[in-house]
Amino acid sequence: MPKRKAAIAVGGVAALGAAALLLPNANASQDKNQASGTTGTVKTLKATQASHLAAQLQKSLGDAFAGSYFDSGKQQLVVNVVGGDSNTMAQAQKAGAVVRQVKNSTRALKAAAGTLKTKATIPGTSWAVDPRTDKILVTADSTVTGARWNRLQSTVRSLGSGMATLKKSAGTFKTFVSGGDAIFSQTQQGGVRCSLGFNVTASDGSPAFLTAGHCGVAAKDWSDSQNGQPIATVDQAKFPGNDFSLVKYNDPNTQAPSEVNAGNGQTVQITQAADATVGETVFRMGSTTGLHNGQVIGLDATVNFQSETNPGGTDTVNGLIQTNVCAEAGDSGGSLFTQDGSAVGLTSGGSGDCTNGGETFFQPVTAALQATGATLGNGGNGGNAGNGGNGGADNNGNGAGDQSGSAAPSASAGDQSGQSGQSGAGDQSGGSADPSASAGDPSGNGAGDQSGNGAGAGDQSGSGSDPSGAGSAGDGSSLTSSR
Structure with a gap:
């Protein structure tokens, strides 16, 4: 099997030996709350x-x-x-x-989240515990207006003073089909593109990778090249509720190194899975926008996406990681990781883009591994499957302009586009559309929503396979799942 197939499986994080690749201060927002207490024994920690x-x-x-x-x-x-x-x-x-x-106990915050679930499960809303404010952070996207906005406001007020904060997002919550290295599929509705998260070993010892659940639900067979022959088949897919898929390589001898391609020939070796911590700096790799970083701002988030299969319905996903890292269509399933090589999450969805910013939510990797029985590490022959910089870059060549805004100076604008057979913003314009389109995104915009800004604009909108007729390039800020 070609080496690049293995690299795609890993989703873009390899041994970032160079600390310069990850900029701890880029996109970081410092906590304004002043912690109190004796600090004489306080430890300096990673x-x-x-x-x-x-x-x-x-x-x-x-x-x-x-x-x-x-x-x-x-x-x-x-x-x-x-x-x-x-x-x-x-x-x-x-x-x-x-x-x-603080005033609010964990039990009280969970009870508040339960009230929101019962009374305010509205498409275009999300909530997560923010320990920095000791409150529930409730977010509504641009579609929540009129009676639905009034209902949400009323529910938040009913929780009592000091229990929750409510903010409005300029975009729309959607899934972001795309990710670390690009993976492709063809469905009756058209082309689908997502991103590979992390290479793993399935419980039966076969080589596999993790990606978003909404990608696995949208299509069963996946290729490492647009219009290419399938190289992997979905074994398990969970969406909604959760958002993860286990996809097994068809060739049991596939080399699937446990690393992520970070661009510019750089890889980050993935050595473990770790739970996210609010306030920590994390890095996301995606096939549309490349490498970006930011901070974890909430845990155990609930997101209510507009249903892609049931017009007017809601696809609710629980237990997600909320961050201020940007993402766009095609980034779905891509890897969220830390500088020390810990696998943290799989890109699920959010709002905004990498021009104006936004919120992005991630499926915790630890939960996906536990549910599927998979383990991090080399599958198949493992070992020298090629460097993410060689194989991985082949498929995430799009979004060269996006890469220039990346958190990592070593991942320059040319990093992703230089080696790719699909280089530049026009990458996807001749082929696949956002998987959210194939799933019947009721918004009618499909992948074009997220790719409307930046280099991704042409990526998703040109295929014509999007049921909406190529999507709306101006909708990039909406809350979407990141297929």
Whole structure:
């Protein structure tokens, strides 16, 4: 099997030996809340270390634990506690965390989220716990107007003062079909393009990869080139509810290295799966927009997408990671990872684009691995399947202009387009459309929505296979799943 097929499977994160590839400060927003408490024993931590410490403290503190976040500027873990128990605070401080007393308990925040689910499951809405504010962050996209907006406002007010914040997004929530390295499929509705997330080994020992569930639901057979022969078949796909797919390579001898192509010949070796931590810097690789970074801003997010299969219905996905990292159509399924090589998420959907910014949601990798029984690591023969910089770049050549806005200076504008057989913004214009189109996106815009701004504009809109007739290039800011 050609080496590039294996590289595609990994979705773009290989051993980023060069720290310059990941810019911790790019796109970062510093927490404005001042944590209090004794800091004499506070430890300086990496994000993954902070995540592990947070998990330990959650168990030891019990109901007093009210969430945590990573202060990336100070490299410290901040732990929220309820109640004034000095022993509890001392326990957390001794472990090396900064302790902050807050009003809302984890139980109260979960109850508030339950009320939103019961009373405000409206297409175009989302909510997630934000431990930095100790509130539920509720977001409504541009489609939530009139009676639906009034209903959402009323529900948020009913939660009580200091329990939730409500903000309006300029875009529309949609799935983003696309990702790390591009993968393609043909359906009766037309072409579909997504991104590969991470190479894994399936429970039966065969080589496979993870991508978005809405991609796996939209199409069963996937190729590493537009109009190419299928090289992998969907084994499991979950959407809505969750958003992940396990796709097995048809050739059991496929070399599938555990790495991500970060552009410009750079790869990031993926060594483990890790849970996200609010405040940590993360990197997303996608076949449309390349490499971008930002911060985790919420966990256990619920997103209510306009249904792609049931006009007027809602596709609700739970347990997602909310970030301020941008994404566009074609980025769906792509890899979210950390600088130290931890696999964190698979691109699901969001609003906005990489010109104006927006919110993007990710399926946690840890949950996908647990559900599918897959493990991170080389599948098949493993080993020397080729560098993500060689094979991976073949398929994520589009979006060269997007890449220039990437968080990584080493991933320059030419990185993704130079080696690709589909280079530049016109990449997709002659072929596949966003998988969201094939699924019957009720918005009628399909992949064109997200690709309306930046280099992606031509990508999705030119194929004509989009049921909408190529999508609306001006809709890039809408909340979409990132197929």
